[in-house]
Amino acid sequence: MSAPNPRRAFFAAAGAGVAGLGFTAIAPGLHLMAVGEANAAARPAGTAASPAIRWGLLIDATKCAPGCTKCIDACHEENGVSEQLPDPRQNSQWIRKIELVDRRNGRVTTLPMMCQHCAKPPCVDVCPTGASMKRADGIVLVDRHTCIGCRYCMMACPYKARSFVHTNLTEQSPETPRGKGCVESCTLCVHRVDKGQQPACVEKCPEGAMTFGDLNDPVSAISKRIAAANTTQVLSDLKLDLGVRYQGI
């Protein structure tokens, strides 16, 4: 799963270099308190996603176990990603494990990487049809009804987060429609979040390496952690204001 890629290692290192230089939301005076509380209650039927909320993830790379793929398996199961093509490079990849190796001392860090749910998403900027879109609560999605499969967004995404579906599908999950000819990426498990649940990868991580929550809410577990620890946005020099933050990289 984790093809060591020197370019990605460089990206992450570049991001780590400027950690804490102003792009992480620091709410001063808050202490790290009991964590692990569930996401907010399910949004009532008939109400729209609220711009007052900004959903985000905090991934603690110091807890992420090398070789573990539980988050990837959970994502595949939850979202019905099951096709295996003759050329594995064409398989959809909503989340992948990245291995960073410090060449000087051989220290290995692994972390899961998925759509970073940018507040200023380049994939949305370039889409010619308006299919690539950001929901009011910060979740970036592809509206497959209008996606023409041009793949501009795949080229624009600095995190290689998007995949193109190359084959006819029949095993989709009812809550995650997906099909040939469209681009897709991590939806932050939008169908679960709307029900008040956590994303599948967060729930299934045996190390508790991921925290999901509202970045706008200063008392949410994720905000408290970000306020207390030094966290990083990968490639933060791009100033895309990411919804996914990392710790320990």
Add this chain to the structure above:
Amino acid sequence: MKLLRILATLLFAAIAVSPAPTLAGEGGRTPKPVVTIENPGKCAAPAEEMRRNHMEMLKHQRDRTLRAGIRGEPASLNACIECHASKKTGSVLGDGQAFCQGCHEYASVKLDCFECHQPKAKFKAAGLKP
């Protein structure tokens, strides 16, 4: 003459007892779609409205659900599938009697929803086995 009158009366009686106004060709030469309604009487709107407008309703709903994030409204495709999937096959597709496919085949209208959406009710995706 008397025979003719008896015949005419019979014919009239036959017309009188035949069910409600008939469309041209009904019951005869024109084939009709054979769709099974599994759970009659529970639809989001009256049948006439559904027949004419279900595509518009779904199109509005898809934008409300996906773009605005509004959930739990009546015109949801998943709700249609859960109710209309065949009790035999579990799907709204499959053959000329399946709820969606049957009518679309009859009307010769391309059905695109299920290129992406799951046509089976209560389907549990397995994902990739590690």
